[in-house]
Each structure stands twice: as C-alpha cells, then as structure tokens.
Amino acid sequence: MTSKRKSLRRSDKLIRKAIEAYDLGGCPFCGGPPEDFAPYTVGTDLLGQTIACCNACADGRIVSVLGIGVKMPDDQGTQWSIHDRAFFELHSDRRFHVRKPWRREAEILTCHVAEPAGSVPCNAVFVVRLAPGIRTRFLCPFPNPEEADEAGDEAIAAQTGQSVAQLLAKTTSALRARSENALLLDEVHLGLAWTALFSGKPWQTYTPTSRSR
Numbered sequence: 558m559t560s561k562r563k564s565l566r567r568s569d570k571l572i573r574k575a576i577e578a579y580d581l582g583g584c585p586f587c588g589g590p591p592e593d594f595a596p597y598t599v600g601t602d603l604l605g606q607t608i609a610c611c612n613a614c615a616d617g618r619i620v621s622v623l624g625i626g627v628k629m630p631d632d633q634g635t636q637w638s639i640h641d642r643a644f645f646e647l648h649s650d651r652r653f654h655v656r657k658p659w660r661r662e663a664e665i666l667t668c669h670v671a672e673p674a675g676s677v678p679c680n681a682v683f684v685v686r687l688a689p690g691i692r693t694r695f696l697c698p699f700p701n702p703e704e705a706d707e708a709g710d711e712a713i714a715a716q717t718g719q720s721v722a723q724l725l726a727k728t729t730s731a732l733r734a735r736s737e738n739a740l741l742l743d744e745v746h747l748g749l750a751w752t753a754l755f756s757g758k759p760w761q762t763y764t765p766t767s768r769s770r
C-alpha cells in the first residue's frame with residue numbers, strides 16, 4: 558500500500574469518528590443536538606483536529622472543509638415521527654397532539670410551502686392521528702402550544718379561531734384530495750407530509766418527490 562493511500566484511509570477513519578461524535582454528542586460549539594435533515598460540516602479546526610459541527614458554527618472554526626453532510630433519520634422515522642408515535646401509544650384515546658416543532662421540521666415545511674420565513678408565527682405542530690400508526694401534521698400559529706395540548710378543544714378554538722371539529726374536517730379533505738398519491742402512507746408514517754395551516758390563507762401541502770431528501 559502506498560503512503561498516500563494509507564493517509565487517505567487514516568483521514569476516512571477520522572471523518573467517521575468526527576461524524577459519530579457529532580451524532581451522539583451534538584455540535585461541539587453551540588451544543589445543539591443534531592436534528593434530522595440538518596446539514597453539518599466536517600473539517601479540520603484551528604488545531605488541525607478533524608471535527609464535525611452544525612453549519613451555523615462552521616464559519617471561522619473549521620479552517621479546511623473536508624465534507625458536508627445531512628443528518629438522516631434512522632429506520633424508525635424522523636425524530637418528530639418517533640415522538641408522535643410514542644405520544645399516541647401513551648394516550649391511545651387522543652386524536653390530536655399540539656407540540657412545538659423541531660427547528661428543522663419547521664424550516665423544511667416553511668420552505669416547501671413557499672411561505673417567506675418568519676411571515677407567520679409557526680410555533681406549533683398540530684398532529685392528527687387518522688388511524689393507529691397513521692398521522693398527519695400541520696404547522697400552526699398557536700400562541701401557547703403546551704396549554705392547547707393540555708386544555709383541549711376550547712383552548713385550541715381560542716388560539717386558532719377554529720374548532721377541533723373544523724380542523725379535523727380540513728385534515729380529512731386535504732388528505733382525500735391526495736389519496737391517489739402512493740407515497741402518502743410513507744410520508745405520513747415518516748413524518749415527511751405536512752399541510753400548512755395559516756389563518757386566512759389557503760392550505761398548502763408539501764409532497765416530497767424524492768426519497769433521497
């Protein structure tokens with residue numbers, strides 16, 4: 558083996574180790590946990606060590622970029638899908654769940670429904686259980702997601718201007734319109750399907766065209 562090939566193999570190993578450390582421990586600079594679909598940078602730092610960190614922290618800290626990656630969901634689905642599955646397993650009588658979005662979950666949705674970032678306060682996700690194991694998600698402007706989740710129907714109506722029955726009816730019709738889509742179950746299962754709910758605006762749904770995302 559040539560010495561060049563040897564050093565290549567060594568740097569491969571260092572890169573793998575750096576990504577593993579980022580996956581397990583988060584970004585070494587801001588401490589942020591790696592979110593599904595969040596881009597990260599691998600490279601050498603000022604001391605010449607190979608590290609991986611979130612893209613926001615890479616500037617000025619990574620001197621030489623060796624690669625760019627995206628944190629992919631594991632086999633069980635996205636982080637938000639795993640959370641929602643566990644929630645409904647625990648609360649089998651509930652039809653919906655209001656929670657804060659993962660940062661990356663909100664960014665992807667906002668980008669794919671072509672809403673200018675920051676134009677609406679999308680601080681909550683309204684998760685609807687359509688059937689055991691099948692859920693859909695709506696990014697919503699809820700002033701107080703935790704309170705809405707605990708207090709139930711009346712708090713949701715007060716915060717969104719729509720009753721839970723109205724919200725659920727919209728969910729069903731939005732899904733019926735897309736029932737021809739063979740990818741639907743996968744999307745719902747993996748948490749890749751969203752419909753945006755903005756008061757006074759038409760409903761918009763993001764349908765992924767590629768599984769490689």
Ligand SMILES: [Zn+2]
Pocket residue numbers: 584585586587588589610611612613614
């Ligand atoms: Zn960071």
